[in-house]
Amino acid sequence: MAPSPPVTLKRLADATGVHPSTVSRALNEKTRHLVASDVAERIIAAAGAMGYRPNRVAASLRTGQSRLIGVILPDIANPVFSPILSGITEVLSEEGYSPVVADAGNDSSVQTSFVDNLTNHRVDGLILATVTRQDNVVSHCLARGVPVVLVNRFEQRGRVSAVVSDDAQGMCLAVDHMVGLGHRVIGHVGGPRHLSTGDLRQRGYTDAMRRHGLTPHIEEAAAYIREAGVAPALRLLERVPGLTAIIAANDLLALGVYDALQSLGRSCPRDVSVIGHNDMPMVDLVSPALTTVRIGHRDMGRKAARLLLDEIATGADTRTRIVLTPELVVRGSTGRILQPAARKSLV
Amino acid sequence: MAPSPPVTLKRLADATGVHPSTVSRALNEKTRHLVASDVAERIIAAAGAMGYRPNRVAASLRTGQSRLIGVILPDIANPVFSPILSGITEVLSEEGYSPVVADAGNDSSVQTSFVDNLTNHRVDGLILATVTRQDNVVSHCLARGVPVVLVNRFEQRGRVSAVVSDDAQGMCLAVDHMVGLGHRVIGHVGGPRHLSTGDLRQRGYTDAMRRHGLTPHIEEAAAYIREAGVAPALRLLERVPGLTAIIAANDLLALGVYDALQSLGRSCPRDVSVIGHNDMPMVDLVSPALTTVRIGHRDMGRKAARLLLDEIATGADTRTRIVLTPELVVRGSTGRILQPAARKSLV
DNA sequence: ATGGTTATTACAATCGATTGCAGACAGGCT
DNA sequence: AGCCTGTCTGCAATCGATTGTAATAACCAT
Numbered sequence: 001m002a003p004s005p006p007v008t009l010k011r012l013a014d015a016t017g018v019h020p021s022t023v024s025r026a027l028n029e030k031t032r033h034l035v036a037s038d039v040a041e042r043i044i045a046a047a048g049a050m051g052y053r054p055n056r057v058a059a060s061l062r063t064g065q066s067r068l069i070g071v072i073l074p075d076i077a078n079p080v081f082s083p084i085l086s087g088i089t090e091v092l093s094e095e096g097y098s099p100v101v102a103d104a105g106n107d108s109s110v111q112t113s114f115v116d117n118l119t120n121h122r123v124d125g126l127i128l129a130t131v132t133r134q135d136n137v138v139s140h141c142l143a144r145g146v147p148v149v150l151v152n153r154f155e156q157r158g159r160v161s162a163v164v165s166d167d168a169q170g171m172c173l174a175v176d177h178m179v180g181l182g183h184r185v186i187g188h189v190g191g192p193r194h195l196s197t198g199d200l201r202q203r204g205y206t207d208a209m210r211r212h213g214l215t216p217h218i219e220e221a222a223a224y225i226r227e228a229g230v231a232p233a234l235r236l237l238e239r240v241p242g243l244t245a246i247i248a249a250n251d252l253l254a255l256g257v258y259d260a261l262q263s264l265g266r267s268c269p270r271d272v273s274v275i276g277h278n279d280m281p282m283v284d285l286v287s288p289a290l291t292t293v294r295i296g297h298r299d300m301g302r303k304a305a306r307l308l309l310d311e312i313a314t315g316a317d318t319r320t321r322i323v324l325t326p327e328l329v330v331r332g333s334t335g336r337i338l339q340p341a342a343r344k345s346l347v
Numbered sequence: 348m349a350p351s352p353p354v355t356l357k358r359l360a361d362a363t364g365v366h367p368s369t370v371s372r373a374l375n376e377k378t379r380h381l382v383a384s385d386v387a388e389r390i391i392a393a394a395g396a397m398g399y400r401p402n403r404v405a406a407s408l409r410t411g412q413s414r415l416i417g418v419i420l421p422d423i424a425n426p427v428f429s430p431i432l433s434g435i436t437e438v439l440s441e442e443g444y445s446p447v448v449a450d451a452g453n454d455s456s457v458q459t460s461f462v463d464n465l466t467n468h469r470v471d472g473l474i475l476a477t478v479t480r481q482d483n484v485v486s487h488c489l490a491r492g493v494p495v496v497l498v499n500r501f502e503q504r505g506r507v508s509a510v511v512s513d514d515a516q517g518m519c520l521a522v523d524h525m526v527g528l529g530h531r532v533i534g535h536v537g538g539p540r541h542l543s544t545g546d547l548r549q550r551g552y553t554d555a556m557r558r559h560g561l562t563p564h565i566e567e568a569a570a571y572i573r574e575a576g577v578a579p580a581l582r583l584l585e586r587v588p589g590l591t592a593i594i595a596a597n598d599l600l601a602l603g604v605y606d607a608l609q610s611l612g613r614s615c616p617r618d619v620s621v622i623g624h625n626d627m628p629m630v631d632l633v634s635p636a637l638t639t640v641r642i643g644h645r646d647m648g649r650k651a652a653r654l655l656l657d658e659i660a661t662g663a664d665t666r667t668r669i670v671l672t673p674e675l676v677v678r679g680s681t682g683r684i685l686q687p688a689a690r691k692s693l694v
Numbered sequence: 695a696t697g698g699t700t701a702t703t704a705c706a707a708t709c710g711a712t713t714g715c716a717g718a719c720a721g722g723c724t
Numbered sequence: 725a726g727c728c729t730g731t732c733t734g735c736a737a738t739c740g741a742t743t744g745t746a747a748t749a750a751c752c753a754t
Contacts, residue, residue, distance in 0.1 A: 006710095008709095008710055008711085009710065009711060009712095010710075010711090018733075018734085019733065019734045019735075020710090020711080020712095020734095021711090021712075021713075021733080021734065021735080021736095022732085022733060022734075023711095024710095024711060024712060024713085025712090025713090025733090028712090031712090031713090034731085034732070034733085035732070035733080036731080036732060036733085039732085039733090053463070053466065053467055053491075054467055054710090054711080055408075055467070055469065055709085055710050055711070056467045056468045056469065056711095057404055057407045057408045057413060057468065057469045057709085057710080057711095058408050058709070058710035058711045058712090058739090059710080059711050059712075060404045060711095060739090061402075061404045061405050061408050061709090061710080061711080061712095061738090061739045061740065061741090062710080062711050062712045062713085062738070062739050063711085063712065063713095063739085064739075066404060068447070068468070075433075076429055076432055076433040076436060077429045077430045077432075077433040077628075077645070079426065079429075079628065079629075082423055082424045082426075082429040083424045085423055085424075085448075086422075086423040086424040086450055089423060089448060089449070089450045090450065093449065093450070093461075098447050098448075098449065098464065098465070098468065099447065099448055100415070100445050100446065100447050100448075101432075101436060101445075101446055101447075101448050102436070102440065102445065103433055103436045103437065103440070114440075116400070117445065118445070119400065120400055120401055120402070120403045121403045121404065121415070121445065122402065122403070122404045144400075255632065281424075281426065281629070282426075282628075282629035282630075282632070282633065283629075285602065285605075285629070285632070285633040285634070286629070286632040286633060286634065287632075287633070287634030298424070353740095355739095355740055355741085356740065356741060356742095357740075357741090365703075365704085366703065366704050366705075367704095367740090367741080367742095368703080368704070368705080368706095368741090368742075368743075369702085369703060369704075370741095371741060371742060371743085372703095372742090372743090375742090378742095378743090381701085381702075381703090382702075382703085383701080383702060383703085386702085386703090401740090401741080402739085402740050402741070403741095404739085404740080404741095405709090405739070405740035405741045405742090406740080406741050406742075407709090407741095408708095408709045408710065408711095408739090408740080408741080408742095409708070409709050409740080409741050409742045409743085410709085410741085410742065410743095411709075695754100696753100696754085697752105697753090697754090698751100698752085698753085698754105699750100699751080699752080699753100700749105700750085700751080700752100701748105701749090701750080701751095702747100702748085702749080702750100703746105703747085703748080703749095704745105704746085704747075704748090705744105705745085705746075705747090706743100706744100706745095706746105707742100707743090707744090707745105708741100708742085708743090708744105709740105709741095709742090710739105711738100711739095712737100712738085712739090713736100713737090713738090714735105714736100714737090714738105715734105715735085715736095715737105716733105716734090716735080716736105717732105717733085717734080717735090718731100718732085718733080718734095719730105719731085719732085719733100720729100720730090720731085720732100721728100721729090721730090721731105722727100722728085722729085722730105723726100723727085723728080723729100724725105724726090724727085724728105
């Protein structure tokens with residue numbers, strides 16, 4: 001193959017005998033009406049024949065719009081975030097945008113440097129799945145003046161739009177379900193309070209318990225990982241007499257609760273009922289199948305992407321918060337309490 | 348906030364009283380030696396003070412290098428591909444590149460249009476996780492002249508480099524394990540033959556069976572999804588008398604085999620032992636915990652990214668193939684055959 | 695003083711597309 | 725004929741950074 005020079009607008013212009021600006025207008029849907037239709041057709045035909053590939057980099061430089069969206073995640077491989085990313089990419093590609101993804105972990109200085117890198121690429125907007133309740137990364141984005149939407153978690157001060165699940169409502173579903181099964185002494189393995197999910201789920205749990213006239217018992221996990229669920233569960237089982245149910249802030253933590261129960265030789269759901277949160281893939285296959293609060297993560301991603309594109313299009317700084325309604329999925333890890341009378345005497 | 352004009356090289360040049368080209372050289376590590384050190388320091392200080400953010404779009408246009416890599420996946424949310432993506436992003440960001448990801452499904456015309464979109468953005472290279480054995484997307488990339496590396500799967504004609512697992516070897520491990528447990532009638536739920544993984548695992552299974560003097564029994568699944576594993580498993584159980592073991596081409600298919608067994612009231616591993624492939628997250632938690640062939644997907648992603656960056660740097664078209672060695676992970680879904688004598692009489 | 699380095703810096707073109715402005719032309723109207 | 729309107733196209737600047745080449749100055753040796 002001869003290293004033929006790239007086909008540019010100018011080259012197309014030479015080939016068709018018109019000025020590059022005319023070629024540009026003919027090839028752009030929105031400006032095509034400015035060009036005589038026969039000329040436009042001729043140009044389009046030539047573009048096809050010569051294999052013209054528009055150079056988006058040049059267009060970005062001129063227009064200031066890259067049609068690139070930065071997506072910052074704490075962990076791509078996490079089964080919670082991958083469907084979110086999937087939903088995001090789906091909408092973005094429908095709208096002619098492409099996601100530039102960064103797997104930034106939990107260190108805010110790393111996240112900030114990813115933000116800088118992405119803004120250097122002149123992304124048109126950012127989606128953050130990483131934020132904590134007090135988040136300086138958001139401040140950084142605001143300082144850079146780039147549109148931002150948060151997903152799954154949100155920050156305390158509502159400075160930017162967000163798409164989240166109704167975490168308190170989810171816990172309410174969980175507590176109600178446990179109470180409906182006869183449980184009265186129900187503990188909570190809480191998520192980290194510096195995350196909105198951890199905080200709101202703890203509050204939601206507490207409120208729901210109080211509403212039923214029950215005493216809340218919370219032990220907080222250090223992170224949303226399976227291993228971090230074991231110790232809090234053991235603490236609950238040790239310090240709360242008559243405990244028959246544990247609600248975890250997250251499915252992974254719930255699996256940690258399973259581990260804790262197993263290590264004590266206690267059975268789920270016979271001795272202790274367990275509820276998770278997220279309904280991540282495969283938790284219907286663990287044994288016992290996990291009862292959990294389902295969040296539509298893919299839909300969350302889709303809505304976040306749409307919201308961001310809307311804000312970019314309208315130039316609005318409207319600070320919307322979209323709250324998705326979660327749903328309880330009952331499986332095998334929760335059961336009716338055994339011998340409620342006998343247990344009552346213990347309390 | 349005043350809408351202050353963006354800080355550009357030219358503005359920095361005005362501020363420091365030098366020419367833009369000098370600023371450019373001072374800010375670039377590799378050309379800094381061309382600038383008097385005191386001047387360079389002054390420029391760098393000014394850049395910091397004024398909050399200069401280099402515009403990569405402009406740099407890309409001039410240099411032809413975007414430091415963007417396109418990644419095309421069949422399904423981001425699939426627990427096999429997300430760790431691959433994770434490994435890719437890890438290496439790319441280490442090297443100052445960013446991944447632009449496309450969730451392109453299995454339709455090759457869709458994939459092709461994603462390739463076009465990405466090359467329009469002038470990505471420096473592409474990583475494809477989507478390829479089939481006869482793949483016209485690869486042809487398309489080659490025609491576009493963009494460096495490509497394949498990951499997880501490869502195409503028949505070795506036109507481009509690839510990083511894959513030794514699929515045949517993985518099946519060999521699986522068959523040997525089954526045979527070691529006393530199984531003699533072992534079926535295979537195969538993956539689609541148009542994918543290298545499906546093809547090689549079927550061949551690997553067949554070869555390993557022959558080596559042991561056993562007869563291969565294959566039923567092919569339509570796709571690598573759980574639901575597609577049920578029917579082939581049922582067919583095997585029906586048509587192969589004395590079947591005591593099934594090796595699936597993939598963990599999801601293995602879960603489909605579980606479903607099939609359950610629907611027939613057969614127990615795993617008591618009646619039938621099952622082996623999967625991939626060791627995707629959570630399969631250690633299903634019941635029974637799945638014995639499977641582990642592939643280091645994250646590492647696969649890392650190696651693919653490195654290989655691509657190498658090829659970009661050296662301009663080489665060397666067509667490397669990196670083959671990773673898989674590992675058998677024995678869990679609860681495989682067991683020693685019961686009453687081998689009694690079964691033998693059945694055959 | 696002259697010629698020859700070497701070290702710095704400036705100049706200007708360039709990457710490829712977009713777009714405000716102005717010019718050219720045709721047709722309609724008075 | 726003269727004027728106006730509207731349609732189409734060309735011109736040229738621009739986005740911001742990079743880089744080959746030339747110019748300048750400084751320095752050394754002869």
